[in-house]
Amino acid sequence: MVRYILQRLLLIPVLLVLFSIMVFALVQAPPGDYLTTYIATLSASGSSMDQAQVDALEKQFGLDQPVHVQYWRWMQSLARGELGLSLEYQRPNSELIGERLGLTIALALAAFVFTWVVAIPIGIYSATHRNSILDYLITVINYTGVAIPNFMLALILMWLAYAYFDVSITGLFSREFEQAPWSFAKFIDLLKHIWLPMIVIGVAGTARLTRVMRANLIDELNKPYMVSGRARGLSEWQLVMKYPVRLAINPLASTIGWYLPELFSGSLIVATVMNLQNIGPLLLRSLTNQDMYLAGSILLIYCALAIVGTLISDILLAWVDPRIRMEKS
């Protein structure tokens, strides 16, 4: 087990280097660079920049260097943990991202907990009360839940809240806390706001997980050990909770591998729609403005989150299922 985890951990730097090359190629790909975009915006608003200034900025950001040198500079700053300098904000990227990374992870984890807490009991109910009215209703909700793109759900909820209750449900903080330093009151304020985006982001996953849970459990419920348990006089509750539920949950651990990364990156669009201060909108803005070091760093963080998510799920899977543990060691 330990060896298995160590192997996986050793693979992470290799993957990250591969991803960093891919990511850098991507943010480099659009024609022009931040300065050309910036100058275009300036001239659109009627002002301009003289050539000497342009040259100086170019030199400062290393935009006059060949691509591999630029990549190397970025890697060097990454190794120092600085993530480079944002061209647009003129601030270190690590600061810009750091402010928002916590919220990104918090939101994803909240959605994750929501998914499991809701999906497992509903899945169990659905499987044990198969073909009941409630089961049909759950199935219908599940299909719709999977079909609604999460940004669409966000839009509909925002519209309903605005049109019928006259409240704006965007953002993660009330206005007075937006710029405030962290405090207990701010944390409480966050809790008051985070539940809605949490549900919006978690709905599709919940629907899918419920379906998988239901199907897995139904398979288990038909096994002979259920008959034998019943014959021994176990109560229905004990019988279901003790064996089949445990067996049905095991394979779900493997879904964490794709679900956690999906939550991290899936919150991106919802965050843009609902104006949540996580790294999603920052990425979007940096991509459109060709703020390449910032965009590259955020993309790399998404990659890292995806890798960590997969790793957690693999470890969990090996932990809950001895068969996999034996195979890997």
Add this chain to the structure above:
Amino acid sequence: MDSKEEPNELPILENPDHPDLAEVDGVVPVPPTLPVESASATEELLVANQEEERISIASNWTLVWWRFRKNKLAVLSGLILIFLVIIVLVPEFFATMDPEDTDARLAFIPIQSVHWIDEGRLKPWVPGVVGKRDPVTLKMIWTVDESEKVYIKLFAEGYSYKILGLIDSNLHLIGAADPEQAGKVFLLGTDRLGRDQWSRLAYATRISMTIGMISVGVSIVLGLILGGISGYFGGWPDMVIQRLIELLQSLPTIPIWLALTAALPRTWSPEKVFFAITIILALRGWTTLAREVRGRFLSLREEDFVLAAELAGCSQARIILVHMIPTFTSHIIATSTLAIPVMIVTETSLSFLGLGLRPPAISWGVMLQEAQNIQTLALAPWLLLPGVVVIVAVLVFNLVGDGLRDAADPYSN
């Protein structure tokens, strides 16, 4: 084929002590092989035998169809899907006016309600609208003018277009009975620029659906080739392709897609962007399919019929194309059907963020871009309608896909 796949219901063997035992989901227990006691039982057995015979000579596709047919929800979804595909082929026929017709004076007209009866007869009409500016907010307020009746009819004449770019036509599914009044029918309201939502939805359906289907098509080709190589030949190509798949699958999809689409030059024409996006979507889409194909090839390689084909001197291409692939075509179709909605949602999301398709291209996502602003939404909630169409499309693709998947697997419950 044994009797388990029989499409018609067989008498279920009830167990009086454990009624729940017989209620196994979808599994029809083996027919009773009790000693024949009465004439009716013999008859029943005879009918069952005839059924069995019918099944044993049915082709694989017939069996799949029989199983699919039993799933009523999937059949209904299939019909809706066919309807959507018809819209894809001739959106012009469904549109009432040119989707690019802008008239800022006609902005944000609400959905017109269709009245069916006029003067005691079935003669559908929509009321005209009169716009007035609010003197304080300068907001245009549209009031329904019941006195002005714009009669509508099916198969009305309207602007001319070419069916599939070949045949000239000016026939439309629905439109003003009097061609003079064609510019007064806004069945689903208008947007910020006074463009007709109904007509734009028809055109958007074409673009969004084709993006989904083409990118899945590209995924199928890539997945079949690479998955096939991986599973059939094994060795180092398998190794390389598997690592590539793992690498691609561990990428965070949405951010990478955003970066890829942001990298498309702004100067590209809508057609170029369209194809670039289908390729981008397919870049990761093929990996799931390739894995499945590889698994199939790995298990099929050991089958006797493949060995027999080899011994009979078939070429490798023939073995793969004629003997192996047909055994899992139904699976590929099911998997692809389930992949299309994912592509559609992704395209919609990207376009919604302004990084996918861009106007003048019309897709569901591009239309939803108009609904980004909460104030606009409060003013004109009908701008959310393209989203409803997205949900319906995704739903029917999922239901048809699920139905196909269940039907394609004779061993599933």
